Each structure stands twice: as structure tokens, then as C-alpha cells.
Amino acid sequence: MARYIGQRIIYMIITLFLIATISFVLMKLLPGSPLANANKLTEEQQEVIYEKYGLNDPIPVQYANYLGGLVQGDLGISFKYDNRSVSDILGDRIGPSAQLGIQALIIGTVLGILLGLVSAIYHNGITDYLSTIIAVLGTSIPSFVFAGLLQFFVAVKWGILPVATWNGFEYSILPTIALAIFPMATCARFMRTEMIEVLNEDYITTAKAKGLAGSAIIFKHGIRNALIPLITILGPLAVGLLTGTLVIEQIFSVPGIGEQFVTSVNTNDFPIIMGTTMFFAVVFIVMILIIDILYGLIDPRIRLSGKD
Amino acid sequence: MKKDNILEVDNLKVSFKTHSGEVQAVRGVSFDLKKGETLAIVGESGSGKSVTTKALMGLLPKPHGYIKEGSIMFDDKDITKLKDKNMQSIRGKELAMIFQDPMTSLNPTMKVGKQIMEGLLKHQKLGKEEAKKKAIELMNLVQIPNPEARMKQYPHQFSGGMRQRVVIAMALACNPRILIADEPTTALDVTIQAQILELMKDIQKKVETSIIFITHDLGVVANVADRVAVMYAGKIVEIGTVDEVFYNPKHPYTWGLLGSMPTLESDEEELFAIPGTPPDLIAPPKGDAFAARNKFALEIDFVEEPPMFKVSDTHYAATWLLHEDAPKIEPPESVKKRIESMDHSEEAKR
Ligand SMILES: Nc1ncnc2c1ncn2[C@@H]1O[C@H](COP(=O)(O)OP(=O)(O)O)[C@@H](O)[C@H]1O
Ligand SMILES: [Mg+2]
Numbered sequence: 054m055a056r057y058i059g060q061r062i063i064y065m066i067i068t069l070f071l072i073a074t075i076s077f078v079l080m081k082l083l084p085g086s087p088l089a090n091a092n093k094l095t096e097e098q099q100e101v102i103y104e105k106y107g108l109n110d111p112i113p114v115q116y117a118n119y120l121g122g123l124v125q126g127d128l129g130i131s132f133k134y135d136n137r138s139v140s141d142i143l144g145d146r147i148g149p150s151a152q153l154g155i156q157a158l159i160i161g162t163v164l165g166i167l168l169g170l171v172s173a174i175y176h177n178g179i180t181d182y183l184s185t186i187i188a189v190l191g192t193s194i195p196s197f198v199f200a201g202l203l204q205f206f207v208a209v210k211w212g213i214l215p216v217a218t219w220n221g222f223e224y225s226i227l228p229t230i231a232l233a234i235f236p237m238a239t240c241a242r243f244m245r246t247e248m249i250e251v252l253n254e255d256y257i258t259t260a261k262a263k264g265l266a267g268s269a270i271i272f273k274h275g276i277r278n279a280l281i282p283l284i285t286i287l288g289p290l291a292v293g294l295l296t297g298t299l300v301i302e303q304i305f306s307v308p309g310i311g312e313q314f315v316t317s318v319n320t321n322d323f324p325i326i327m328g329t330t331m332f333f334a335v336v337f338i339v340m341i342l343i344i345d346i347l348y349g350l351i352d353p354r355i356r357l358s359g360k361d
Numbered sequence: 362m363k364k365d366n367i368l369e370v371d372n373l374k375v376s377f378k379t380h381s382g383e384v385q386a387v388r389g390v391s392f393d394l395k396k397g398e399t400l401a402i403v404g405e406s407g408s409g410k411s412v413t414t415k416a417l418m419g420l421l422p423k424p425h426g427y428i429k430e431g432s433i434m435f436d437d438k439d440i441t442k443l444k445d446k447n448m449q450s451i452r453g454k455e456l457a458m459i460f461q462d463p464m465t466s467l468n469p470t471m472k473v474g475k476q477i478m479e480g481l482l483k484h485q486k487l488g489k490e491e492a493k494k495k496a497i498e499l500m501n502l503v504q505i506p507n508p509e510a511r512m513k514q515y516p517h518q519f520s521g522g523m524r525q526r527v528v529i530a531m532a533l534a535c536n537p538r539i540l541i542a543d544e545p546t547t548a549l550d551v552t553i554q555a556q557i558l559e560l561m562k563d564i565q566k567k568v569e570t571s572i573i574f575i576t577h578d579l580g581v582v583a584n585v586a587d588r589v590a591v592m593y594a595g596k597i598v599e600i601g602t603v604d605e606v607f608y609n610p611k612h613p614y615t616w617g618l619l620g621s622m623p624t625l626e627s628d629e630e631e632l633f634a635i636p637g638t639p640p641d642l643i644a645p646p647k648g649d650a651f652a653a654r655n656k657f658a659l660e661i662d663f664v665e666e667p668p669m670f671k672v673s674d675t676h677y678a679a680t681w682l683l684h685e686d687a688p689k690i691e692p693p694e695s696v697k698k699r700i701e702s703m704d705h706s707e708e709a710k711r
Contacts (some may be wrong), residue, residue, distance in 0.1 A: 264453030
């Protein structure tokens, strides 16, 4: 297992290096100046600023400096916020994003799994149809539509929760819900299919033949086997959440990484764009590693082959 | 119920609701099982053997599979009338089952020991430690080497034969009064089949239990069973002791099964194969369901269903050939020869 994880970490580093290189090249290809009012500045003033951020160095040198910085955990300095390092800015903003992401992931998967299970157990009953409708709506309607609806009804019309900004837990509720709907619906559909399949397996008949009660069969023999394949979609779901935060944070004015990212794209703040990209890449890759390890823990067949 | 009977099945009919109509999988099966005996049920695939056993265990897939008629008496109770809750306390305790495919009948994510212990914990109210001890005993009984270590392993670490031993251990856990084995060797390699059969016979001697042994392979039957029921298209067409059915078969379908049985001394002469395919169970034919495939069929076979004719106190067959007015027809030569050769090989064994 240790060797396996070691190997995985080497691959992760290679992947990150590639992502860093590609995002660097893409940034250099982008049109536009990082200076907000470039036309109002004299040549000389621009020159001073370019010099300060090392933009006059030949591109290979810039690249080397960038990579050198990355290795030391230095993501560079923002163009926009004078003298503030990218790490600093991301550090300030990680809190709300992490809170939203984790809340949405937990609520989405837990509710989705429950919904899917109920659907499968009461297969073809009213509960099944209702939760199938919820699941279809949830996967087909984009999250910003839900966000808008939630803001309009829950916040503006009924005044139950705040519309936007970030000032405590109650401010996180609506964006969390908007963000959680897609993973919830996806998990529900997936779980329903898996559970129905599992409940038709021979070993479920074996369990019945032992005289186990229906609930024991579902909990001891059903759920674990149905959950294993669900782990494979957790990766894509988590990515969906990362990109989802870009939109949702913007809509709810949440001072998170996603909102910062969108702002920085609008202002050509390259260091922040690259830094955020790297940050997202790390989060994603670590998540995949965790999911793979989780897979091994929950499925004995994989655990064994990991040892070999 | 009769005194030495442990199970009495009377006129059992099982159907499935499907999109194309009602599949009449079992169409009036009656038999009884005596204490300590082994009854084999044989028949081509699709003849309703598994459905019969599922009905006995209360394992028909609800709601589209259902018992349409008939009764299953066990312990002076008609268990077709029991609520699922009450059936649960019988399943795995009084009636236990061994399944066909050991590769799929064990839960892949639960340790083997735990799967064996489950029934013990549920029915015998044993503590964890006692159940563990009992599980190890059971694994010894089914000859799984090194049970203490094997307990903690998962099914994928077992071979097919070893898995079937686990399934057998699970079935025997609570000393069931009736053990139903649905083609327990069909999915296994030939050499492993022999080992599992050997084990079953061994267990038959050690454990006092009645056995219903399902197979499509008549070759297996002579070895393990006391009595044989031959099933065709959802009905029992012949039933009797092993000797009666093997050496004095009356139903042309039984002749066909005997004649198409491959033997070790595979002779050049053609096997007496049964032509055609089993009938459609959504719209079963009028008269004798076997008539269309039966070269000895009489006119009445296409009109009216034959009743069970008595051959001896223990031997019955549902064929008009046994009617007093029917022409005297002997089994085909090839089948007769087969019967004789079996006779010799049996003698050779003894
Ligand atoms: N779940 C089901 N739904 C519909 N038809 C079924 C079902 N299970 C079995 N049958 C039908 O019942 C008949 C008997 O099947 P089965 O008892 O499995 O035969 P076998 O003698 O090979 O064990 C077959 O025609 C089969 O198609
Ligand atoms: Mg079968």
C-alpha cells in the first residue's frame, strides 16, 4: 500500500508540472494587458511596472522563475492587489469556498444516497417516482437557475434567509443548497440503479434464505455493495463542485476563491489565475487519490491486489 | 400430515406475471418428503425445478412471482399462508438451501466467517464467540482446511469448490430439518463436482436431515437419492424409488432422460435424445404437455391430460401408456441397453 501511494504521489507531481506548464503557456498567449488603465500610463510608467513583475525577462526565464517559485510554494504576486502574494489572497478566500464545497458535498451525497436507496427499496412506488422526478430535475437544470429561484423565493419573497454576501452560517445555506442539488440528484440516480441491481444479486437471495430480515439484508448486504461503484463518480462530482463554486460564489457574492477567480479573469490578473488553477489542480488530484484509497478500503477485492 | 412425512406438497401451482402473459412455471406439483430421506428432482432446464424450491423457501420474486394454488405442509402448518415475518424464522433454521452458482451466491464484501455466522446469530441466539466456534466446526465439517484463517478471508480468495463448501456450511449452520440443494454441482468443474457430491453424501450420513436434491443430471441421482421425481413442463411426470425409476421407468420422458444420459463407456450407438423443445408455459398445450415430443404418444395424449397411474405403492407415472386399454409399449432398445449397463456398473460398484 505504501509503495502504491508513493507511486501515485510521483504521478501527481508530474501531472501538476504539466498543468503548471500548460497554464503558463496559455497565459502568455492571452491577449490583453494586466494594467487596468494601460492607455492612461506613459511608456515609462508601464516599463517600471513590467520591470517590477519581471514581465520584461525573456519568457523562458519567466517560466523558470515561475516554476522555481511553485516548488517553494510561492505562487507569485498579484498584479492587482499591490504587493499581496497570491498565496495570501487565496488563503484569505479559502475559508468560504471550503465551507461551501464541503457542506455541499456532504449534503449532496448523503441526501442523494438516501433518496436513491428509498427509491430502490420502494421500487416503482410513488416514492420512487417522486425521487426520480427530483433527480431528473436536479441533473438537468443548471445550478444558477436554482440559485436565482432560491434567492427570489426564500430570500426576497419570504425573507427567511439572506440573499447574498457572507456573514455567518445562515449566509452559507442558500449557496450550499444551490451547489448541492446537482451532486444530490446524480448520487440519487446512480444509487437507485446500483441498489436495484444489487438487490437482484444471488447473494441477496442467499441472505434471504438464511432468514435475515429485510432491513438486515439491505443494511448488511445491500448498501455496501451498492456504494462501491458510487465512489467512482465522487471524483467527477467533486470537480463539478469546484467549477460550480465559480458561478455560485459570484451569484451569492461569496468572498471565496471562485469569485476571486472570476474577478481576476476580468482584470487579467495572471498570477492569481495561474495560482488558482494550480490550487484547483492540487485539490482535484488529492481528491482522486483519497477516492482511490477509499475504494481500496471499502472493496476487499481491490485491497488485496493493491498489496501485491 | 402423515407421521413419517416432514413435508407434504399438494397441487402446488406457481405463476409469474410477465409482459407477455402469465408464465405457469409450476402446474400442480404434489410430493412428500420423509424424515431423513433424499428426494431427487430431475428434469430438463426450464421444467420448474428451481421455481418449486423457491416456492418452498418462500423466495419467489415478489410481487410478480406468486403461488396460485396448493399447499406446502411443514410441521402441520401450511407455510404458503405464513407472513414473511414468520417465514423468516423458518428459513435458514428449519429449511436451508444450497444454490447453484457459488461464484455469485456469496457476498463479495463480507468476510466468509461472518457470512457463516449470520444464521447462527439470528436463529440460535448464540454469542459472538460461540458462533465463531460453531462456524469453525462447520468449516471443518465441510472440509475447508485451516478454518481459523479462512474465516477472515473474503469469497474472492476461495476457489469455486471451496466457495460451494462455504455455502454448504452456511446452509447446515442451524441443523436444518430440510436441506434443499438446487443443482449444487452444475456450475463446477467435473473433478470438483465429484468432490462436492462426495461431501454431500458424507454429510447425509453425519447430519440427520431430509434432502431435496435438484439436478438435470440423472447420472448424479443414483448415487445420492432414495427417491426420484421427474419433472416436465411444471409437473411431476414420474416419481418412485431410485430403483423403480432407473430400472423400471414408465414415462417416455424418463426413457428419454435415461437414454440421453452420457456414460463413461460412451458407446458409438446413438443416444436416445429427446427431440424438440419444451412447451411454452404461457399457453401450455392441451392434454399431455410432452405429447408433441413423444414418439409413443397416443391420440388421447393430445386431448386429455393423463392422471398419475399407480405402478406400485411408491411408483407413479403420468402417462396414458399405463392405462389398461393402452397398447403395451416397451422402452426403446437403446434405453433398455442403457438400463442394463447401469445395472452392471452399479453392481461393479458394490
Ligand atoms: N422470475 C421469473 N419470471 C418469469 N418467468 C420465470 C422466472 N423464473 C423462472 N421463470 C420461468 O419458469 C420456468 C421454470 O424455471 P426454473 O424453475 O428456473 O427451471 P429449472 O427447472 O431449470 O430450474 C421457466 O420457463 C422460466 O422461464
Ligand atoms: Mg434451475
